[in-house]
Amino acid sequence: MPTSLVLGFGQNLLDRAGAEREADILAGAPESGTRFVAVAGEVAILSAGPEGATALLSPDRIAGEDIRERVFLGRLDGAPVIAAGLDPARAEALREDPAFLVLDLRTIATQGSVPVGEIGMLAQAKSLLLWHSRHRFCANCGAPTAPGQAGLRRDCAACGAQHFPRTDPVTIMLVARGDHCLLGRQARFVAGSYSCLAGFVSPGETIEDAVRREVLEEACIAVGRVRYHLSQPWPFPSSLMIGCLGEALGDDITIDRDELEDCRWFARDEVASMLDRRHPDGLITPPPMAIAHHLMRAWVDGATP
Structure with a gap:
């Protein structure tokens, strides 16, 4: 499929x-x-x-x-x-x-x-x-705005500004080193669930550099090669998840506890058991509707950065 x-x-x-x-x-x-x-x-x-x-x-x-x-x-x-x-x-x-x-x-x-x-x-x-x-008023002059282009735009009659819907780019990455990949979890995750690291792209930043920065900030792992794999609209409220595979350049993790509850290396066969819901400790991955699931599956099946 x-x-x-x-x-x-x-x-x-x-x-x-x-x-x-x-x-x-x-x-x-x-x-x-x-x-x-x-x-x-x-x-x-x-x-x-x-x-x-x-x-x-x-x-x-x-x-x-x-x-x-x-x-x-x-x-x-x-x-x-x-x-x-x-x-x-x-x-x-x-x-x-x-x-x-x-x-x-x-x-x-x-x-x-x-x-x-x-x-x-x-x-x-x-x-x-x-x-x-959320955009009833003009960000330029503060006057009320009205829908234009059948709802794809909002127009300000007072100053002539046109406002368009925004999409926020987010990188989500499966970072690997040999037969191990880096996964983390936040405190809000379902118990036992681990996922790929992710973060918003900053203004003036490439997708590749956003991958490198986020992994370095959250886990203190430097990343070399980065390759795009797939993307997913994420309407919470209006993001685009940009799925990438990355090559880790080191092993020693230092966790940013403000971002992550845990972060560690997982062997390929262990990730496979998590994807298939057969891990001996009950560890799991996000469900198939989530892009993280498909990044992990691609890596388990042999995809590389």
Whole structure:
């Protein structure tokens, strides 16, 4: 199975239809076949049915007055798909309705609650709707802003500034030295879970140097070669996880206790047992929906920096 089919938030079947964004596609009655992807704060509203749940809701499933924000996401099989931002209080009411499922995006990705291809739409919708809710005023002059380009931009009528959604790049890296790799855990992790080290890319920094800096800061391990492997949208709130493989130049770990609860070297066969949930001490890795899982699997299977 291709990695994209199991990597959480990496599957999106939409044609983003950028050429249509200058038109007022959100005005008036919805086109025939229009579907909504509904998000209320941190949770998504799914339609429940005998054949499973779906994130694609028909217009009659959402009352117009409930929608606080609309963003055109793109087209699916020629029909528009629109993100609908709902009041979080509405989500609480829908929890009692058996026709709907109200779930956070991590749960949806981990459990496979929606068909392949819809999870990326949910990530896209959540990131954009949260950005709109946090950018009601112009960062340049402080005046109110209004949606533009069918929700892909916010415009300030007072000073003419245009504001676009941001994506925050994060490096996540499997750093190895011979037949051992470096894994760590934070105190908030599930008990016994170890993962790849990760950190935000700083302004003016390359991806490779961000990998080297983060590993040096958190574990005091110098890193030489760095190679890109794969990436993952991460809508918490709007990051892009950039997965890399790195070559460690030393062995001695000094842990930054402000960042990590533990950090140590793991042998290749031990990581394999953690991935397969058969480690004798019950140690585990993140689930297959997480990019860290696939970086570890690639290394166990022989991938090198």
